[in-house]
Amino acid sequence: MPVQLNHTIVRATDKKRSADFYAQLLGLEVQPQFGPFLPVVTDNDVALDFADAGEEPITPQHYAFLVSEPEFDEIFGRVRSAGLTYYADPRREQPGEINHHDGGRGVYWLDPDGHVLEIITQHYGADGRTG
Template structure:
């Protein structure tokens, strides 16, 4: 496979606030912005661009794979900031961590209402 994910634009009510939220939680790197975009980058050159769209937008789902130590730090941040979170996407198991796929995971909402999933094990087996 030669295709590699490069970037996406995430619809945002407040692009700067969204970039800061993701920057801290994902331990990302701040990147220069241009036009309507507040930008951050993740590992492997993946760029997240936050911008306010000219229309209403439905919530989206974004899942991020973290190593165990990063998950511990992110979860501590979620708890310290009292960010509501769940062990399940149906939002029935409040304040808990799931143990799905041999790892750990949580679901939460970002400041624009998108569903975030933080996991420590991929749903797919590791290639190689």
């Protein structure tokens, strides 16, 4: 069996708020709670398991999602409709712009806890990539 990412834990100040935020913007559904986790599962069966951080500080992480061109338009439309500031770059130095790396499109924005979210329509290095 090839190695596949199955799930990752996303620490949040409010797991329900964060799970709802991701699900609404990405066009996914919040799944039933499993133990302390509130999962949002992507189309390739990777679960983002949202967990309350409690008193521990949250270290911002980066979550990138590969999407089709039509999905990009839908998600980006929801990002703009929500009034979120978006950027063409992960350092957030190009606000209000998208990028066109590798012949695709990409955009970044922050979740309620400062995690950096990204949607891209092409793998990075897609021109020379075989898979």
